[in-house]
Every structure is written in structure tokens, then in C-alpha cells.
Amino acid sequence: MKRILISALTVFLSLSLCFSAYAETTQTELKESERETLISDIGLDEEELEDMPPHILQALIDQGAKKIGSKTVTHKFDEGQSEMNKSLAKKKDEEDDFSEIELKAKAFEVKSDRSGYRKYYLYGKFEWSEPPIWTLTDKMSIGYPVTSKFFMPMTSRGKPDDHENRYCTKPAFKKKWECEDSSKASDWDPGIGVAAEYDLQMGNRQLHSGYISQYVYADKNERGTINIKFQYGHKIIGGSVSVSYRPVGLSLQPATTTQVADFGIEFKYPEL
Structure with missing residues (x-):
């Protein structure tokens, strides 16, 4: 029974760590070069960079918006x-x-x-x-x-x-x-x-x-x-x-x- 509890706890902690890592990667900040592209080439300002979701900003860069x-x-x-x-x-x-x-x-x-x-x-x-x-x-x-x-x-x-x-x-x-x-x-x-x-x-x-x-x-x-x-x-x-x-x-x-x-x-x- 003890082994089962330990195994279950190990799985839970592993999943928690994976979820945390995923959450962190999805919230990755923009690189300075990307911010510069968004401002100088795409036409956004600093406030808009903070306001729009990162995945949309990345798509705008990729699509030459x-x-x-x-x-x-x-x-x-x-x-x-x-x-x-x-x-x-x-x-x-x-x-x-x-x-x-x-x-x-x-x-x-x-x-x-x-x-x-x-x-x-x-x-x-x-x-x-x-x-x-x-x-x-x-x-x-x-x-x-x-x-x-x-x-x-x-x-x-x-x-x-x-x-x-x-x-x-x-x-x-x-x-x-x-x-x-x-x-x-x-x-x-x-x-x-x-x-x-x-x-x-x-x-x-x-x-x-x-x-x-x-x-x-x-x-x-x-x-x-x-x-x-x-x-x-x-x-x-x-x-x-x-x-x-x-x-x-x-x-x-x-x-x-x-x-x-x-x-x-x-x-x-x-x-x-």
C-alpha cells in the first residue's frame, strides 16, 4: 500500500512539474529583436505589445504583417x-x-x-x-x-x-x-x-x-x-x-x- 502511495505521489509531482514547465513556455517573453520588429516594421507600440497575446504577436512577425x-x-x-x-x-x-x-x-x-x-x-x-x-x-x-x-x-x-x-x-x-x-x-x-x-x-x-x-x-x-x-x-x-x-x-x-x-x-x- 505504501509503495502504491509513493508511486502515485511521484506521478502527481511529475505531472505538476510538466504542467508548470508548459505554463512557463507558453508565457515566454518576446526577444528584444522580436519587439523591435513588431514596433519598427509592423507598427505596434509598447502598450500594444503588452496588451496582445504572445502567440498572436509571433504570428504577426511570421506573416510579415x-x-x-x-x-x-x-x-x-x-x-x-x-x-x-x-x-x-x-x-x-x-x-x-x-x-x-x-x-x-x-x-x-x-x-x-x-x-x-x-x-x-x-x-x-x-x-x-x-x-x-x-x-x-x-x-x-x-x-x-x-x-x-x-x-x-x-x-x-x-x-x-x-x-x-x-x-x-x-x-x-x-x-x-x-x-x-x-x-x-x-x-x-x-x-x-x-x-x-x-x-x-x-x-x-x-x-x-x-x-x-x-x-x-x-x-x-x-x-x-x-x-x-x-x-x-x-x-x-x-x-x-x-x-x-x-x-x-x-x-x-x-x-x-x-x-x-x-x-x-x-x-x-x-x-x-
Whole structure:
């Protein structure tokens, strides 16, 4: 029995050491030469280097990316949108009715892996600076007009490829974020955009952040100036955030129990 316990303990410690090593390697800091490339060649600044996940930064280097557009905004959501909401939340101060979120968007042109086409990387991030009271299922979307003639790569099953979204959470008293990645879009249309959903975790002073990203292609002869619309839909009370499909771009629908923050970036293409 003693030998079994010792063996089990040995296996546990070995697995723990392996996991720790893996965690450390996945959080490896950028080399100075890589940071220089990201700043001087790709067009990012120091704040953006700290803000974006290392694996995305590495991919931008590998793909010879060039930043062609970016925007950062903050938005306040009214968590006590109605008297019923205020009663349910048992609020005492109207100032407490508001939560705040920081939203960021970026666009890059990258080296294309398809002959005759140009390739672009669209990235949107959210981080709650004042945690929401209602922790339901929110969504973030990237929408572009059908006239841009952008299109998404498809998997063999006919679903969006080269898509990634991440949701991270942590209690305010903890140092490390716990993150979950997905390659599945919640809503999409190949000609007008894509959306991802985030199941916000409950908790006292729980912090939330995440991102959505999508690669798109355009014919190499297509050129012009374009607006890309980014939106964050915050759900209050219950239900799910609805999506509309319009020629001007995929959009999140405001409703009595859905508040939507939207903003856009503008850029000329091609850049490379």
C-alpha cells in the first residue's frame, strides 16, 4: 500500500512539474529583436505589445504583417436600465448602475497564402474596467460591408476557418487570468462578418476580458478605403444577444435587455 502511495505521489509531482514547465513556455517573453520588429516594421507600440497575446504577436512577425488601422474606446453600460432591473439588483445608488468596458480594434495586412488574393487579420478585444452586474452571455462582432468583397476561409465542413476567440476571467484578488480559447464562431456570414459569444462567469468583483479575431481575403485587384465595424453586446436580465445580417455588415441588435457598444476603424487597402 505504501509503495502504491509513493508511486502515485511521484506521478502527481511529475505531472505538476510538466504542467508548470508548459505554463512557463507558453508565457515566454518576446526577444528584444522580436519587439523591435513588431514596433519598427509592423507598427505596434509598447502598450500594444503588452496588451496582445504572445502567440498572436509571433504570428504577426511570421506573416510579415503591417498594421493598417486601430482604435480604442471606452463605453459605459447602464446595468439598471429599468426600474424593474433596479429592483432586482437592489441598488442604492444610481452611480452603481453603470459598468465600464474598454474596447480595442486592430487591422493588419499579412502575407497571403493564396495566389491572387490579399489577406487581412481583424482583431477586437474587450476588458471590463468596472465589472458588470449582469453576468450572462455577451457577444462581440466584426462586421464589414459586402461591397468590400472580403471573404472568410472555410473549413471542410463549411464553417469559418482561421477564426479565434478567447474569454478570460479572474477574481480581483488573484494575479493570474484563467482563459479559454475557441475556434468556433457563434454567428457568421462569409461576406459581411463574424461574431463570438462569451459566457461571463459569476463572482464577487470578477474581472472579464477576451478577444475575437478573423482572417479574411480579398482579390488582389480590389483596393480602396473601408470601415470595419466592431460591436460588443451586453445582455441584461436574460435571453441572448441577437444578430442581424445586412449588406452593410453583420451587426448586433440593440433591444430592451441588450445594450450594444459599437465603434469602427478605417483603413486603405492594400498596404503591402
